[in-house]
Amino acid sequence: MELYCVCLLQVVQEYERAVIFRLGRLLHGGSKGPGIFFILPCIETYSKVDLRTSVFDVPPQEASLRRLSLHSINALLM
Secondary structure, three states, X not given: OOOXXXXXXXXXXXXXXXXXXXXXXXXXXXXEOOXXXXXXXXXXXXXXXXXXXXXXXXXXXXXXXXXXXXXXXXEEEO
């Protein structure tokens, strides 16, 4: 009876990291990457995390501050 070890080869880009979970728990050592890493199918899963900065524009809103004065508030979420 032969036993085969099957590994999946995954690649993570320079701006990404892979968080690996073994049987639902975080694997010791934290995240992997950038580069090539191995995943054991049916035992390990992974999630890619993007490290690039994302910018979202929030539409202006009016807020009432002290003494019922209305002010327009603009925001930029990074």
